[in-house]
Amino acid sequence: MKPTWILVADSSRARIFTTKTPSAPLQEIETLAHPESRIHEQQITSDLPGRHQNDTGIGAHGYQDEIEPKEQEVIAFARQIAKHLEQARNNNKFKQLIVVAAPAFLGTLRTQLSEQTKNLVKIELDKNLTQHSAEEIRGHLPEYLPNLA
Numbered sequence: 001m002k003p004t005w006i007l008v009a010d011s012s013r014a015r016i017f018t019t020k021t022p023s024a025p026l027q028e029i030e031t032l033a034h035p036e037s038r039i040h041e042q043q044i045t046s047d048l049p050g051r052h053q054n055d056t057g058i059g060a061h062g063y064q065d066e067i068e069p070k071e072q073e074v075i076a077f078a079r080q081i082a083k084h085l086e087q088a089r090n091n092n093k094f095k096q097l098i099v100v101a102a103p104a105f106l107g108t109l110r111t112q113l114s115e116q117t118k119n120l121v122k123i124e125l126d127k128n129l130t131q132h133s134a135e136e137i138r139g140h141l142p143e144y145l146p147n148l149a
Contacts, residue, residue: 002095004122004145005029007085008137009109010102010130011074014081017134018094022144026134032084034077074108082112089117096146097121100137102128122146 006017006026012034017026088094097117101109103126110118123146129137 003093004096004098005085005088005094006098006100006137006141007081008100008129008132009081009105010128011077011105011108013130014077015130017137019145022147026138028134032077032081034073034080074105075112078105078108078112081109082114082117085117086114089120095120098123098125098141098145100125100127100129100140102126102130 003018006019008015008017014032015028016030016032017028019026085097097120099106099109099121101124105128106124106126113121123141125140127140129140
């Protein structure tokens with residue numbers, strides 16, 4: 001069987017597992033962390049957005065970033081995971097991928113994956129299981145994982 005990687009991720013932690021056979025237990029092989037995604041919004045920005053006086057001189061409006069700093073950190077971590085997977089794919093470390101990610105993070109992660117890596121995704125599961133044991137995570141997956149013989 002060619003290697004299968006199981007990515008279990010949320011906005012601040014990603015765990016990569018593999019398995020020897022389609023029905024074997026999972027073995028954790030790597031962990032990626034992005035503690036910046038856990039920082040409170042107030043700690044990321046040092047002060048409030050600037051203010052702007054409108055042309056009429058009446059009222060002022062706050063400038064707002066298009067993407068909040070916390071969301072930027074989530075995107076940065078998704079990009080980091082995608083880059084890691086791309087390098088691993090290029091080095092033939094896996095031939096197929098199973099992605100288990102927190103629902104709010106799964107969409108962000110999808111947008112960062114290359115088309116070549118997306119084509120290797122055989123199963124997607126929108127659950128936040130990063131804090132679960134390998135055995136508990138395995139219980140959420142099909143009894144027999146896809147097999148690329």
